[in-house]
Amino acid sequence: MSFAEQTAVRPAGADTYETTIWEGWDIGSVANGGYVLCLIVRAMLDAVDKPDPISVNAHFERPGHAGPAIIKIDRGREGRTLSTVSAVLYQNEKEVIRATGTFADLDAMEGPTLIRAEMPQIAPIEACLATRHQPDQGQFYPPPFTGRFAIAHDPERAGFATGEPHGQPEMGGWIGLLDDEPIDAVALTLFADAFPPTIFNTNLPIGWAPTVELTVHYRQRAASSSLITTYETDYIFGGMFSGDVEIWDPEAGLLVEARQIALLPKTT
């Protein structure tokens, strides 16, 4: 099944969509938050009068689980250049995620360009550690959802995978969809929350690290089918940690800046 099919939404009345959280996107028994947000962004893109997200923010209220879900849209201003729309995804009539996005038409956006961020230094994809869940690998590592897209870890930041974390809360590598499926803004949303928690490369306990809030800034559309991603933490504090994601297209340059707050895994 394609990524597009796994993130499909079906209109079901006024400003309402039915969707499915597909099996196989799990980390333990919980669906990856970035994937569940993809369903919302797909619905927003159907509902709003602009083709491209500029900024999407999500607050994660409860874990999502494989099964049916409902998305309700709350329309904001539809302006000439920018439109705002909110949405809530429900399972069993309980809120799972609240999101708000601003949308535009990137083809119509004009102005000078200055990029001060620098393309991260990541090993060539052939030298990276491809990580893909296999059906016989159980629920934990690599988690099932890594079977749903392509991810390869920079060996300099992949110590967590061999039990030898390098001590800094950072991850990085290459990411794409399976079978070279084209990367749209919904896939970029997935990639903004697809790397393992940065803190797996420190000496902190490893476990489920639920995202509390995620904001994704989309700057341009992807041109390549495999993208460079880094995920780094500025602070760990009070049981929470920040995570900054950059997604770079080797051809087109910087595509996404995203930032999240997540909870540290519970000490077992």
Next chain:
Amino acid sequence: MSFAEQTAVRPAGADTYETTIWEGWDIGSVANGGYVLCLIVRAMLDAVDKPDPISVNAHFERPGHAGPAIIKIDRGREGRTLSTVSAVLYQNEKEVIRATGTFADLDAMEGPTLIRAEMPQIAPIEACLATRHQPDQGQFYPPPFTGRFAIAHDPERAGFATGEPHGQPEMGGWIGLLDDEPIDAVALTLFADAFPPTIFNTNLPIGWAPTVELTVHYRQRAASSSLITTYETDYIFGGMFSGDVEIWDPEAGLLVEARQIALLPKTT
């Protein structure tokens, strides 16, 4: 009038607050977006069962103007550790800002601490360029709202003020409230959008740069009455620019990381 008074909200029925966008917070004829968001955060803090914001996101739909406003609260999950709440601020029955926040009790948050960000190098406050609007200075520079709080620019990044921008989209300096009024989370929200647009220090046109979306992460409460702030742009692209704010307490360390997308001023 104190900052607390200028950001007061009054309950006005179920999950509804009345408030006032006070005069004197303007840039041109438009109220500073960070200040208008303060009114929403004040209402959220009254409505929610937790004392501290962790993360507040706002999408700015229309300019706010001095005068009355209504805030409507939409409650999300109230959990044991975290609670989510959304709010919309209306003027003349039109949406001005949509916001969603996650709240917690910082006193109850526990865990290890790691800060990888570094305190910015800013000149001592005595060496900085205090900028305060005076009643006879008209609407533009310094804008009236700089009369409502204390801001002093690092001379290394204050070239915009003398018509000699240093060429990089960055600002920095000290910020606080007037009369040493204690800095609460609402004031931190103001400070996350209080410095002039970074692009004033480039050679791009200067003018009103409306914020599209702002996310503020609050990590701890302020201990000092004057805080170090930097505001830097990673990219300018398609008529928009990003802005990353850090707010540091010289005693307590990193307080806030915030990021916004804003529109470049229109070319005149």
